Amino acid sequence: MRNYILPVMLLLTSLVQAQSLVPLIPAPARLELRSGQFIIDPGTTLRYDAAQPELRRIAGWFSDAVHRISGLRLAQQRSGGRSISLKLKLNDGLGSEGYRMEVTPAQVSIEASGPAGVFYALQSVLQTLPGIRTNAPMSVPCMSVEDKPRFGWRGLHLDVSRHFFGPEVIRQYIDLMARYKMNRFHWHLTDDQGWRMQIDRYPELTRIGAWRVDQTHLVWGSRPQAQPGQTPDYGGFYTKEQLRELVAYARDRNVVIVPEIEMPGHSSAAIAAYPALSCTRIPQLPMTGGDYKGISSNFCAGNDSVFTFLEGVLTEVMDVFPSQYIHIGGDEVDKGPWKRCDRCQARMKKEGLKTEEELQSWFIRRIEKFIVSKKRRMIGWDEILEGGLAPTATVMSWRGEAGGIEAAKMDHDVVMTPGSPCYFDHYQAGPEGEPRAIGGMNTLRKVYDYEPVPAELAGDRAKYVLGAQANVWTEFITTPEHLEYMILPRMPALSEVLWSPKERRDWPDFNTRLQSHLRYFRQNALHHSNGNFTVQIKPVPQNGKLMVSLSTEAYRGEIRYTLDGSDPTVTSPKYEGPFPVTASGELRAVTVLDGEVMGTRSARQSFSFHQGTGSTVRYKEPYSGSYPASGPMALADGIRGVHGVGSYWHGFAGRDLEATMDMGSTREISRIALGCMQRYNDWIFMPASVRMEVSDNGTDFTEVGLIQNPVSQEERNSVIRDFEVKFPARKARYVRVTARAIPGIPKGHPGEGKPAWIFADEIVVE
Numbered sequence: 001m002r003n004y005i006l007p008v009m010l011l012l013t014s015l016v017q018a019q020s021l022v023p024l025i026p027a028p029a030r031l032e033l034r035s036g037q038f039i040i041d042p043g044t045t046l047r048y049d050a051a052q053p054e055l056r057r058i059a060g061w062f063s064d065a066v067h068r069i070s071g072l073r074l075a076q077q078r079s080g081g082r083s084i085s086l087k088l089k090l091n092d093g094l095g096s097e098g099y100r101m102e103v104t105p106a107q108v109s110i111e112a113s114g115p116a117g118v119f120y121a122l123q124s125v126l127q128t129l130p131g132i133r134t135n136a137p138m139s140v141p142c143m144s145v146e147d148k149p150r151f152g153w154r155g156l157h158l159d160v161s162r163h164f165f166g167p168e169v170i171r172q173y174i175d176l177m178a179r180y181k182m183n184r185f186h187w188h189l190t191d192d193q194g195w196r197m198q199i200d201r202y203p204e205l206t207r208i209g210a211w212r213v214d215q216t217h218l219v220w221g222s223r224p225q226a227q228p229g230q231t232p233d234y235g236g237f238y239t240k241e242q243l244r245e246l247v248a249y250a251r252d253r254n255v256v257i258v259p260e261i262e263m264p265g266h267s268s269a270a271i272a273a274y275p276a277l278s279c280t281r282i283p284q285l286p287m288t289g290g291d292y293k294g295i296s297s298n299f300c301a302g303n304d305s306v307f308t309f310l311e312g313v314l315t316e317v318m319d320v321f322p323s324q325y326i327h328i329g330g331d332e333v334d335k336g337p338w339k340r341c342d343r344c345q346a347r348m349k350k351e352g353l354k355t356e357e358e359l360q361s362w363f364i365r366r367i368e369k370f371i372v373s374k375k376r377r378m379i380g381w382d383e384i385l386e387g388g389l390a391p392t393a394t395v396m397s398w399r400g401e402a403g404g405i406e407a408a409k410m411d412h413d414v415v416m417t418p419g420s421p422c423y424f425d426h427y428q429a430g431p432e433g434e435p436r437a438i439g440g441m442n443t444l445r446k447v448y449d450y451e452p453v454p455a456e457l458a459g460d461r462a463k464y465v466l467g468a469q470a471n472v473w474t475e476f477i478t479t480p481e482h483l484e485y486m487i488l489p490r491m492p493a494l495s496e497v498l499w500s501p502k503e504r505r506d507w508p509d510f511n512t513r514l515q516s517h518l519r520y521f522r523q524n525a526l527h528h529s530n531g532n533f534t535v536q537i538k539p540v541p542q543n544g545k546l547m548v549s550l551s552t553e554a555y556r557g558e559i560r561y562t563l564d565g566s567d568p569t570v571t572s573p574k575y576e577g578p579f580p581v582t583a584s585g586e587l588r589a590v591t592v593l594d595g596e597v598m599g600t601r602s603a604r605q606s607f608s609f610h611q612g613t614g615s616t617v618r619y620k621e622p623y624s625g626s627y628p629a630s631g632p633m634a635l636a637d638g639i640r641g642v643h644g645v646g647s648y649w650h651g652f653a654g655r656d657l658e659a660t661m662d663m664g665s666t667r668e669i670s671r672i673a674l675g676c677m678q679r680y681n682d683w684i685f686m687p688a689s690v691r692m693e694v695s696d697n698g699t700d701f702t703e704v705g706l707i708q709n710p711v712s713q714e715e716r717n718s719v720i721r722d723f724e725v726k727f728p729a730r731k732a733r734y735v736r737v738t739a740r741a742i743p744g745i746p747k748g749h750p751g752e753g754k755p756a757w758i759f760a761d762e763i764v765v766e
């Protein structure tokens with residue numbers, strides 16, 4: 001037995017070590033570590049067929065990269081000695097981006113079907129070398145690698161409308177993408193707050209549409225709209241020459257730039273330049289950063305000259321960007337202006353369109369025809385499904401995955417970019433202690449655990465999922481440093497999701513490899529997050545005891561906590577495993593990394609301790625799906641709900657709550673309460689009544705109180721109320737609580753007559 005198990009364990013250990021000892025991200029499809037090293041030094045030669053211009057170019061790029069970190073100029077094409085050899089050789093199994101690499105002490109031998117594969121093999125080599133110029137030897141571990149991507153679309157997006165980032169920043173963005181084998185740069189070039197591409201036919205787009213009154217000292221959303229006479233002094237745009245240079249720069253790094261020109265909404269910068277493009281035709285100033293009344297954001301769908309304009313713009317876009325895909329936006333169109341516009345209404349009549357959604361669909365189809373006529377493909381946000389999907393459109397699913405699933409079921413290609421976890425404008429570690437973000441929380445782990453092929457599309461529909469993409473909207477991102485922080489290290493995590501075989505994904509191993517990348521970021525002054533350091537506090541009731549478990553995503557992060565309401569420091573008790581909470585109070589916890597408290601505010605949770613805390617609770621019918629609170633024991637977890645936060649509340653949709661608490665032993669009790677919340681606007685109402693019963697044996701119950709709802713159903717403010725009974729002290733082990741739902745939502749409410757929700761947080765027993 002022992003003899004049998006030992007070698008297997010050794011084998012497993014060495015496989016895992018092979019991955020983590022060679023810190024490649026994304027993890028290669030197959031890697032075998034060998035003993036020894038290949039040393040890059042003045043005796044090393046770069047060898048390739050110089051008649052192949054692509055290889056010459058890649059060799060030049062690699063040689064520059066080695067020079068930057070060593071000062072060494074690699075000899076090229078010298079015969080004899082140790083060499084790095086690059087070969088293009090058709091190999092069906094590896095696709096156009098895969099490669100095979102054998103590293104021995106004498107040679108690094110790279111073969112790939114296409115230049116992208118050679119480029120990626122050399123990126124893998126670079127990831128094993130020092131990140132900056134040092135005196136350390138430049139050694140590549142001996143290994144055998146066979147590698148190719150899981151998905152063809154490995155995307156990263158950037159919004160340069162909300163805040164502008166110059167060509168230098170874009171080059172660095174592309175370099176970072178390429179380091180992690182990401183290959184689609186979705187460039188959001190136009191939006192309400194700025195038009196960023198030179199268009200020769202329409203010079204006002206950049207003369208006027210690229211500039212707004214500077215409000216960067218104010219938080220996005222609180223920036224007042226500019227007034228006539230103010231100087232538009234914030235903005236910028238890319239000239240065609242700059243764009244062409246960047247397209248070539250990206251192409252040399254196997255990155256395709258997918259340009260996005262937003263339509264028919266998010267277009268107020270273009271309308272500021274050419275007011276006749278809108279339904280109202282009223283002149284306006286470029287928007288500064290907020291929602292303003294009276295500003296037109298939509299192109300008029302009833303005006304043919306709008307299409308002349310858009311076709312002219314798209315012609316110049318396609319002239320600069322060779323990308324097969326052209327992104328036309330299509331998201332978040334407020335249909336109101338079209339409803340009020342005679343021309344739009346006339347268009348609907350003429351084309352037999354019944355709704356404004358169909359008008360949007362008609363608009364997009366018309367643009368699609370034009371794009372297809374130029375031998376390109378159209379991609380748009382998932383709203384282009386509404387009113388009917390254009391025949392050849394590819395859908396970018398951002399409002400969750402539903403749009404992507406729907407499109408794939410109609411045999412359309414899709415790119416997944418659901419807000420959770422693909423929006424990199426969300427927090428990753430905070431919010432406290434992080435730069436202000438738009439909201440939400442997409443942690444490193446959440447990104448790493450993402451699976452781009454939803455279960456509904458398993459089997460032969462999986463092929464419609466081209467890949468996934470992270471989106472970086474820049475309302476709150478004003479500097480290149482902040483931009484780096486938002487993508488690092490989440491982009492490397494996504495790169496592994498998109499490149500590596502699903503079965504190679506391994507969170508602990510990823511974290512081990514990530515350490516060398518974090519060092520690279522530090523050495524190169526790249527801003528980045530240290531992973532999610534906000535401590536997650538999870539109550540776990542257990543046999544009548546309330547246990548609490550704490551966790552942090554931060555690699556090698558320690559958790560320190562207090563139970564007295566003070567802020568933990570590096571010397572506070574260290575979390576070693578779930579511990580019991582035995583009294584009411586506030587738990588605070590922080591992540592400590594390398595001797596430093598991360599973040600500026602501790603994670604906090606108050607516990608109110610009572611006789612029933614930690615008890616087992618059984619339900620006649622379970623709580624409703626999306627409102628589990630802390631889980632099946634939520635009514636005994638000592639956590640009281642608060643206003644405005646759904647996650648503390650157990651929800652019961654349109655039915656009674658009947659729960660029986662078993663305290664595990666007979667206790668003397670004299671008060672029972674059920675905490676409930678009413679939120680009129682969210683269809684949540686107090687129960688009509690709550691009955692309290694007690695029992696010694698769990699079978700025979702005695703009623704100790706029946707409380708009628710004291711709260712008005714008309715109350716529009718959020719109300720939290722304990723339904724409470726007090727009685728002379730008596731012994732009991734079981735408590736049963738039955739909250740009756742009201743028969744339907746009251747008259748005058750938008751949901752009149754429909755089922756109401758009950759929200760409850762705790763059965764308090766004293």
Ligand code: ACM
Nearest residue numbers: 331332381398471
């Ligand atoms: C989007 O986030 N509006 C596509």
Ligand code: ZN
Nearest residue numbers: 279300341344
């Ligand atoms: Zn109109």
